Amino acid sequence: MTLLALENVDVFYGDLQAIFGVNLHIDQGEAVALIGANGAGKSTLLRAMIGLTAARHGTVRLDGHDITRERCDLVARRGVAIVPEGRRLFASLTVEENLLMGAARARPGPWTLDAVFALFPAMREFRHHNAAELSGGQQQMVAVGRALLTNPRLLLCDELSLGLAPKVVGEIYACFAGIRATGVSIILVEQDIVRARSASNRLYCLLKGRVTLEGASDAVSLDAISQAYFGERRQ
């Protein structure tokens, strides 16, 4: 069953068009990867999905409801959460307070403070630290936990691996199985194509605001991806 569907979506920043007629959908329980070069419009597309930057044309539907121009906080309460690029923790709040902000307007569901601590046991150790004092990997765990605590149906993850050591990235991706087991759908923006493929059922490749490739992650060839990614003609 389709959870989120984008139909012919155009997104603008002021006069500048960043997304051109994108069609995209994700089913309940599915993991979809969104790949593409810097500036391809991946983050912009995520912003349109959660209502931070409303699509100018086209429609965004969540569970059949038109949420194209719905306010971000209302979309969030319908069950969309985001782990933003660069993590964006509340810097003057402690780790636990950051997590509590996620829980405060949460839908009913399996994710509680204890469940998040069980997912990232290390977080218990630094729960009373200020968010600004953490390492990048620790911050990423908190950002994921904060989003999970809203008990989303759809989790948008924007460049989880940005600026993190490969080992740390591996630890965070290792938790994905546990997250997906609760039935959450995940849209994954990722620069690391190998990781994006292995962590997703299907993938979309964006190039300059347009979808250039779409398919099952284990079926599309690296060749096809590189062509869609860079927009080169095959020799």
Add this chain to the structure above:
Amino acid sequence: MSYVEAVLNGLMVGGLYGLFGLGLALAFGIMRIVNIAHGEFVVLAAYLGVTLLAVTPLPLPVVIVVVAIAAFALGWTLQATMLNRVLGPNPVPAMVITMGLSIVLRNVLVKLYGANIQSIDIGPLQTMGLAFGGLSIGLLPMLIFAIAVVLFVGVNLLLTRTTIGRAFRAAADDYEILETLGFNRRRIYNAALGLAVALSAVAGLLLAMRSSFSPFSGVERLLIAFEVVIIGGLGSLRGCFLGGLFLGVVQVVGLKLYPNSGPLFGHLAFFVVLLLRQSNLGSFLAWGRK
């Protein structure tokens, strides 16, 4: 009045100055709004208190609560109807709105109450005092100081222990992310300005019991609030409180030295603090030699 008494009195009035600063700092810290009408709200609260005491049989503590609630509603309404329309990276529209509002409020007060200097008469409490160890301290200033301390502690608890308080701090850090967690940013802003105006209103009403005021007192109150915030450092509750105490002590001790100096010494102290803050004094001197 000995100097010890002057310092104590300064501390006590300084608690109120701290509250003035806190109201301004909350609005700036959370919404990035410089509320130019802050001083007028402070004076408006004093007039509301005078009117309530004159025309209703309500006792003083109830009047304080009523004024606080009315001020909260006023702050909420101002944010909801006007300031939320000009949210954005540019702080100037909100400044223009509040500046216009301050002019309107000032003139409405002149129209309603006249331009004369007023004070609040609260009966025998005004002159009661306690004497110990050769010092005599007024009961009213002590009560007022106690209220100021309680309010500071209360705001601190609100900001650290409640969801709305954490939301205030989170909104100051990153309001977009707060929205993605299901919070209505505008509602939070409404509550924040409500709280800011309510705190200042209570402080304004309490100050009106110790000193006189007119429709034109707002500017001076605003100036105090700015000085407190800048001395104490933005975004720090403790800073606001200490900044207020510092300013209060300087002003009252200054008045003891030179009874006609008015708020002069407070302003001078502020100026000195600003100069001392220039940590690159050395490079400034080097630049002068070039």
